[in-house]
Amino acid sequence: MTGAGCRRVLVIDDDELVAAMLVAHARSAGYEARSTSDPAQFFTIARQWRPCFVVVDLMMTGMDGLSVLQRLARERCRAAVVITSGAAPALLDSARTYAIESGLPYAGALPKPFRRGDVAAVLDSAIAEPRPQESSAEAFARQSYLGFQVALRKALQDDEIEVFLQPKVACEDGTVVGAEALARWNHPALGAVPPSTFVPYAERLGLAPRLTDLVMRRCLTWLSAAAVPTGFTVSINVSASELGDPRLRHRLMAACVAAQVSPSRVVLEVTETSTVDDAVGSLEALTRLGLEGFGLSVDDFGTGYSSVSQLARLPFSELKIDRSFVAGMSRSDRSVTVVRSMVQLADGLGLSSTAEGVETEGQWEALREMGCTHVQGFHLARPMPLEDFTRWVDTWNSGARAGARGDLAGA
Structure with a gap:
């Protein structure tokens, strides 16, 4: 996207x-607008004119709308996408998900037939929302792989x-029962570096x-001194690359012994996709960690390819429902059904x-009722x-x- 003042469509x-x-x-x-029915011309105009919105019809002959979205993502287009179609709402919702998961900024949908006010509402709403800008850290990482590598090594050192x-709170009564540990990097020159980077x-x-x-060492030190309930747990993310390392269990156990904290106070979060890469190795590693007393959580459930089979095979104690499904609950009855099924x-x-x-x-209320x-x-x-x-x-x-749950949410 080209900034909040851009009004080219x-x-x-x-x-x-x-x-x-x-x-x-x-x-x-009040927008500048151009149109074409020719995909080749569309991409030429997009590169030269740099619109802030692209309105894409899904059901076109030749190159269909999904193919257009695919190429926009490949060319790293920053224009916000508006999808229009006379297709069923479920297909529009799927196309929205496809655009977002392809990394495209998404502005909204215009189901056909539409009225003049609908077009203005979608565009004006997107203009009013703050648009994410690339941070200096993200730009540095993209432009200088070696420089960022040196900076990261130094940050860890x-x-x-x-x-x-x-x-993490109990859904029923709001009591805090645990927390997820998240790494944050505030570089002296680059500022806050996103974990996703x-x-x-x-x-x-x-x-x-x-x-x-x-992360483990800091959390255990805090747990050993913090005045929190005995059953309070801290969740720590474990990467896919570490699951196959036989030293992982020994490192984690040594840290628990040094801090005098029971492994049962620690939940290891493993992304669903990381267990697919080496199914046998994952089974062994997670079983050994579970035998030591660590809680085991399958993170981002529903975003991988072998969800149910992973739950049947591996010794997890917790299922974490990915935020994308929770966010979709307000927009789609299908998302509500999916979340209820996961629960x-x-x-x-x-x-x-x-x-x-x-x-x-x-x-929160909907999840509690589920x-x-x-x-x-x-x-x-x-x-x-x-x-x-x-x-x-x-x-x-x-x-x-x-x-007073709602009153304290911003505390």
Whole structure:
């Protein structure tokens, strides 16, 4: 995208009458607008004119809408996508998901037939929303692989990486029962470096064990001194590359012994896709970790390819429902059905269920009615430094018992 002031709209639709109508409606709402029915011309205009919106019809002859979205993603187009079609709502919803998961900024959908006010509403709503900008750290990582590698190694060596905790609460009564540990890097020159930028680099560079050890050590030190309930657990993410390392179990156990903290206070979160790469190795590693007493959680459930088979084979104690499904609950009855099915599946297998990305009271209430065990997300609290967490727990738990969940969500 080209910034909040950009009002250029490019339309591709093989129905010239519909395309002309979209252009007219956009112009009447104060936007510059152009259209074409030719895919080759569309991409040429997009590169040269740099629109802030592209309106893409899904059902076109020749190159269909999904193919257009695929190429836009491949060319790293930053224009916000508006999808239009006369197809069933479920197909529009699937196309929306496809656009978002392809990395395209998504502005909204225009089901056909539409009115002039619908076009203005979608465009104006997207203009009003803050648009994510590439951080200096992300730009540096993209432009200088070697420089970023050096900076990351130095950060791990000099303890520039901090550990934040995001609370996990009981869905039924709001009591804090645990937290997820999240690595945060505040570079002296680059500023805040997103985990989505530096964690994949750590894995590619073979630095994941050092990052895991740092997070584990900080959490155990905090747990050994913090005034939290005995059953309180801290969840730590373990990368796919570490699961096959036989030293992982010994490193984690040594850290627990040194801090005098039981492994039962630690939950290891493993992404669903990481267990697919080496099924036999994952089974052995997770079984050994479970025998030591660690809790085992399948993270981002529903985003991999072998979801149910993984739950049947591997000794997990918790299922974490990916935030994308929780976010979809407000937009799609299908998402509600999927989340309810996940909660029921976890319950049937004797696992606890934790919904990530809870951002509204309505989502929390819906999850509680479904029987979800725990919730986690910005509605409760954003991740916070270790030193702030104990105070927050005291404030929240006293308020939760008084029924003041919503009032304390921003504490």
